[in-house]
Amino acid sequence: MKIALLFATAALGVAVAQVASAATETSSIGASASVTTVCTMDSSALAFGEVALTGATPGTATVNVTCTGGGDYTVGLGNGLHNVAAQRNLVSGANILAYDLFKENTHTTRWGDAGAGLVSGTGTAVEQTLTVYGQITTGQTLVAGNGTPYTDTVQVTLTY
Template sequence: MALYRFLCALAGLCCCVGVYADTVTDSFAVTATVTSGCVLGSSGAVNGVDFGTINFGSMVDIPNHVDIASSSGAGSVIVTCTPGTSISLALDYGLHNGSSSARYVSNGTTSLAYQLYRDSSHSQVWGTVADGLAYNIASFPSATQTYTVYARLFATATMPATGTYTDTVTVTLTY
């Protein structure tokens, strides 16, 4: 009898309907939004980057204009932006009451006139948005750009006082 019960129990297990698990699926969205953006300096640079110094050199007198072109780390402006971004790149007129006619380097008591240009022929003063002399780019390219600043120290008929003459020009990038 015990064998009979065992066989019936075994038969019952064999005849049991299998247990099935149910599967449920759903989905979620993944997005990324790229907005227009720019930095002064190379990609990943932080604002406040130092572009270096445009240096006219040492001289005893200035009978003729002194023209120089900036280079990377020595006055050139480096910009990185999202491709296609419209930008305006402006240079103010410095610390010594400069204008679109002339900027000034000063040794504290004496000033010498100079100007900054966007072109090597010194015909396009690089100025501010307010005076319409900023450099405007309708669609920024896909790579970091280095913009050369062409500088001219104006000739003077008189011997300048000795000393180191300096100015600070602020670069403003608007996008």
């Protein structure tokens, strides 16, 4: 019995020694993310309606830009499919009607596709609406479009 009791006591001592020698290790997980500037854009049509015989005929369109917060962008407008020497033109068959696009409603600063002609902004993660101010050039000989409207297509370029 003494041998059994001695053996049981020794076994208990080994078990206690194993519990007493348990250790804990810790580690950490690094977390990171990067946010790059991402933008989306859409635009509306510019409809001048019926062109006035006297005076300039204005019209407006919009370009809607949404960029991540803090992201800088520029918007440029091309000269259109029917431009001649950078003059934007609406066309109906062989008939041409000159027009232009501007940054403000006073029609003084041409909205173009480079340098000072660009419109710039900074994203806020909320849609920003930019207004395009169009105007039919005055002093033109107006020719009816023979049932076909005068049209043009202008490329809008968003750079970010």
